Amino acid sequence: MLFYLPERLNIAVFASGRGSNLRSIVDALHAGILSNVTISLVLSNNGKSGALEFARQNNIPAIHLSRVQFHSDAEFTSAMLETLRRHSINFIVLAGYMKKLDPLVIDSFRNRIINIHPALLPAFGGTGMFGMKVHEAVIASRATKSGATVHVVDEDYDHGPIVLQEQVEVSPSDTAETLAEKVLAIEHRLYPKALSLFAMGKIRVKGQQVVIDTK
Ligand code: GRF
Secondary structure, eight states: OOOOOOOOEEEEOOOSSSOOHHHHHHHHHHTTTOSEEEEEEEEEEETTHHHHHHHHHOOOOEEEGGGGSSOOOOHHHHHHHHHHTTTTOOOESSSSSSSOOOOOHHHTTTTTTEESSOOOTTTOSSSSSSSSSHHHHHHHHHEEEEEEEEEEEOOOOOSOOOOEEEEEEEETTHHHHHHHHHHHHHHHHHHHHHHHHHHHHHEEEEETTEEEEOO
């Protein structure tokens, strides 16, 4: 009997910083809890990022592509699209990528770009909500819960349809730093899990809605 096999995901991981989420995806592949995925490219706008260094050490194609290398936004975007095409990328995973994607890139990969955010969106998301600022805002608000969100990327910051969320208690003794650690531990489980759902063909995006096939 023939079973439907979803298309293999040739992913590009976009990362600007230390790259711990990239590592968690590589770890999940090695552990066999994520399959039907190849990391075909790591792309960073930061030549000194831990993500690029990790990719090079692990023989993953790694490219530093930054706006300052080009004369215009249009040239930068077309270089990005050409790089993605050259590496046969069919899915993009944003893992701490600090630059807004051009609408042309989003449109070329419609519903095939995901992002992870270190809070329970739609709370504590949007412009200016990145890194420790998110956790500082959660602590300042005295929220009792935070967590991580994986969502499909659209043209607005931290806005597209939500794929998965996981919560964590914020205890009265938590600081932004301790909360960041707790949330990051969740991220490292949640991102491979979300990616796996896409790789197994279990996700359908209908407008602002993500439908997960639970069969
Ligand atoms: C993570 O907290 C992620 O939620 C946010 O950026 C951070 C990236 O961390 N989008 P790392 O570079 O993967 O360690």
